[in-house]
Amino acid sequence: MPYINIKVTDEKVTKEQKRQLIEGVTRLVVDILKKNPKTTHVVIDEVPIENWGVDGKQYSGTKK
Amino acid sequence: MPYINIKVTDEKVTKEQKRQLIEGVTRLVVDILKKNPKTTHVVIDEVPIENWGVDGKQYSGTKK
Amino acid sequence: MPYINIKVTDEKVTKEQKRQLIEGVTRLVVDILKKNPKTTHVVIDEVPIENWGVDGKQYSGTKK
Amino acid sequence: MPYINIKVTDEKVTKEQKRQLIEGVTRLVVDILKKNPKTTHVVIDEVPIENWGVDGKQYSGTKK
Amino acid sequence: MPYINIKVTDEKVTKEQKRQLIEGVTRLVVDILKKNPKTTHVVIDEVPIENWGVDGKQYSGTKK
Amino acid sequence: MPYINIKVTDEKVTKEQKRQLIEGVTRLVVDILKKNPKTTHVVIDEVPIENWGVDGKQYSGTKK
Known part of the structure; x- marks a missing residue:
């Protein structure tokens, strides 16, 4: 369900990293909540670095 | 409102399908909840297939 | 998939309205995008009216 | 639009803080993007503290 | 960042399951993407079962 | 936290507007809720105009 x-x-982010x-x-x-994997969806959104801010500043892309 | x-x-997904x-x-x-269409927003996000997973696997794009 | x-x-919002x-x-x-209903998920979030704003104002709950 | x-x-969080x-x-x-406030929606979600994690730990609610 | x-x-869902x-x-x-855990946020939303639909039907809460 | x-x-939308x-x-x-800016994240999603609808119509991009 989740x-x-x-x-x-x-x-x-590589296709292999996404797969992992x-x-x-x-x-x-599935392990923790005992859910059915067949109805478990995972969606990854990749956000351009200039669109992400922390601490009031645009993310620079060098720090992680 | 919704x-x-x-x-x-x-x-x-074509522009016409999005319009529909x-x-x-x-x-x-509007029909079911009696809301005002003028403040009803619909936003469609198209997700690259390698970013979507079901059943623990990257979506292949052939199955639906 | 969607x-x-x-x-x-x-x-x-009643249970019946949610069902509809x-x-x-x-x-x-399913009709427009030819998707499989079995993997189509719909999630409804009900937001307290004081948590929703339009036009810079807290929603009053009387207008729709 | 936004x-x-x-x-x-x-x-x-008080009703007055939400209003602000x-x-x-x-x-x-509206100022930065020159958008119409009438179609600008703001939705606030309040998340129970045990449902929020940072640094791999459940938020304790004392630190901010 | 994520x-x-x-x-x-x-x-x-128990507090312990959320912690896990x-x-x-x-x-x-952190392992796969080499991100900093200190800026990694996890937010869990619990959705009432009558607000979740799959296959066009309200979730019954018995199947998973 | 937020x-x-x-x-x-x-x-x-320019990089400078996003920064602002x-x-x-x-x-x-930070001012209203007394939160720590270091754990405050802002993410901007830019949505293609044909993917945004109001009043049941695809946004034309000329009105705001």
């Missing part, structure tokens, strides 16, 4: 949305800055995120988050949710 | 966000995989979605969802909400 | 999130003010919203939105998305 | 969603921990948030955020967006 | 939002049906979700998801994101 | 998501139509939005919204939230 729906998980992951927002990260758009800094060359989807697999890992799904397994976690 | 705000509706539709997330779909980015697989060549916006029109249809707005009419539904 | 995921639809509907945000409305919390003003006694879920059924109607799902049918629309 | 839609702004503010998520904060649920720690006795809605008014202030709307004015900012 | 922000993760987990939406689940509101079916007695927050800890696990944070570790995953 | 997380603020701003959705606007994608109509040439991030700075202004953060200051507002």
Whole structure:
């Protein structure tokens, strides 16, 4: 049942990293909450770095 | 008043399909909840297929 | 595949109205985008009226 | 046009603080982006503190 | 940097399960994307079961 | 603690406007809610105009 949305800055996240995120988050949710993986959705949003701010400042992309 | 966000995989949704979605969802909400269409917003997010996972796997784009 | 999130003010939306919203939105998305209803999720968030603003003002709950 | 969603921990945010948030955020967006306030929506979500995590830990509610 | 939002049906998720979700998801994101846990936020939304639909039907709360 | 998501139509929002939005919204939230700016995140989503609807119609991009 769960729906998980992951927002990260758009800094060359690879297809393989996305695969690992989807697999890992799904397994976690299934294990901890006993949910059905078949209805567990994970959506990754990649946000341009100039669109993300912390501490009142645009993210520079060098710090993590 | 309502705000509706539709997330779909980015697989060549046409401008006409988006128009139909916006029109249809707005009419539904107005009919069922008696809301004012003028303040009803619909936002469609198209998600790259490699960013969407179900059942712990990256969506392949062929199955629906 | 799609995921639809509907945000409305919390003003006694009935279970039956929610049922109609879920059924109607799902049918629309399936018809227009040819998606599989089994993986189409609809989530309704009811927002307390004092938490919703339009035109810079807290929503009063009388106007729609 | 814009839609702004503010998520904060649920720690006795007053109705007056919400009013100020809605008014202030709307004015900012209108001033900076030249948008119409009449179609600018602000929605505040109050999240129970045990549902918010930072640094891998459940938020305790004492630190800010 | 990342922000993760987990939406689940509101079916007695315990504080301990939430702690495990927050800890696990944070570790995953830090490991896979090399992000700083101190700026990694996890927010869990619990959705009343009558507000969640799949396959055009209100979730019954018995199936998962 | 807060997380603020701003959705606007994608109509040439400049990097400087985004900087102002991030700075202004953060200051507002810090002032009104007494939150720590270091854990206040602002994420701006730019939505293609054909993906945004109001009053049941696709946004034309000329009106604001």
